[in-house]
Amino acid sequence: MTKNKTLFPFILITSLFFLWGFAHNLDPILIPHLKKSFTLTTVQATLVDSAVFIAYFLMALPAGFIMKKYGYKTGIITGLLIFAFGSYLFIPAANTQQYTFFLVALFIIACGLTILETAANPYASSLGDPATSTQRLNFAQSFNGLAATLAPIIGGRIILTKGYTAAQLGTMTEEGRKLALAAEASSVKMPYFILGSVLVIIAIIFAFTHLPRIQQHEEHTASKNIFHALKHRHLAWGVAAQFFYVGAQVCVFSLFILYATKSASLTEVQATYYLGLCGAAFLIGRFIGTFLMRYYSSAGLLAAYGGINILLCAIAILSHGMITVYTVIGICFFMSIMFPTIFALGIKDLKADTEFGSSLIIMSIVGGAVLPRIFGYISDVTGNIQYGYVVPLVCFAVVAFFGLKGHRVKVKPENVSVAAIL
Secondary structure: OOHHHHHHHHHHHHHHHHHHHHHHOOHHHHHHHHHHHOOOOHHHHOHHHHHHHHHHHHHHHHHHHHHHHHOHHHHHHHHHHHHHHHHHOHHHHHHHOOHHHHHHHHHHHHHHHHHHHHHHHHHHHHOOOHHHHHHHHHHHHHHHHHHHHHHHHHHHHHHOOOOOOHHHHHOOOHHHHHHHHHHHHHHHHHHHHHHHHHHHHHHHHHHOOOOOOOOOOOOOOOOOOOOHHHHEHHHHHHHHHHHHHHHHHHHHHHOHHHHHHHHOOOOHHHHHHHHHHHHHHHHHHHHHHHHHOOOOOHHHHHHHHHHHHHHHHHHHHHOOOHHHHHHHHHHHHHHOOHHHHHHHHHOOOOHHHHHHHHHHHHHHHHHHHHHHHHHHHHHHHHOOHHHHHHHHHHHHHHHHHHHHHHOOOOEOOOOOOHHHHO
16 A cells, blocks of 8 residues: 555544543543532542443444454444544533433443544554554554643633632532532533534544555464463463553543642642643653663563552652642653553464454453542542552552563463463
């Protein structure tokens, strides 16, 4: 395929990385916003993440089926339209003032995102010269990091600026308080309407754009089944490491505003700017980490970054003031290489089990639905959100172990159970 045939399709595909990154990084804005609007506990507020990441778990295999049967183009358009539908549902959700309605809308959005990610990652890497596939994918993923920088700042300015203080709400009548909180919840309608409309337009552009067909060359016989792949010990550890890593990432990003307002006494709007710096640190860390991999093994770097984040989590628990905010920004920097590195090490040398191994690692991001709930529970029980950072600390310990030892390629005998290899 020549460059003039692939440039515009690649630009379109790259836009998807930005869009799903933008959607994901609006969630940390929604959590404090909905927590206040519906008077939720921290545990209840983390249902935002649960709704999103449970969808990833449930849709990972169906998304792969759509790509295999109907092709990448159909899958991308389907994902965009589901994404748009979920965005439009924020309007009736705000009108009805039902927290469950918001969760349903987020779940539907995440179903669309799962399809998009399942399609865009392999398509971006295959769209052109195989020798530069890794560079193309890293370039496309950088726009995900750009979205992580911009979404909190833009979303914070639009969604959080109409808030009432606790003192103001305390002086209102019960009816007045309900009306005030309803007005706050309604601030999500315009940004999500705009997002949904942009998605529909992009879906139409995809429908009228010729996407080059990607030829998949079969180099091995298909695996027996998805559980057969777990005979690879390093894949089993890769699934575990990704589960804990994604859980840690969601804890850090999604609960940052709640954390920063307590640990450093920032306002919610001020915290959104620092959350934008977290996204920038994540983006810069990805470029620096990729550069360092020229000189150090990816597994060694993963272990080192995991160890550093264990120490930073301890500081996040024990310190007070702005040092806690800067510490979390540092955690974001050292998280940057973890997802793709765990993924690559986890599917290394799987041969016939590669496809199922990839699906298992994608499904393992359900950790983003489970672990923030534990973070929230610890915060509510202790009355101190900083203690919740025990959860990311444990997560990074698992990641560090995977980098040190768990990534080593070993295959268990056929008669060994899945429980035994774990």
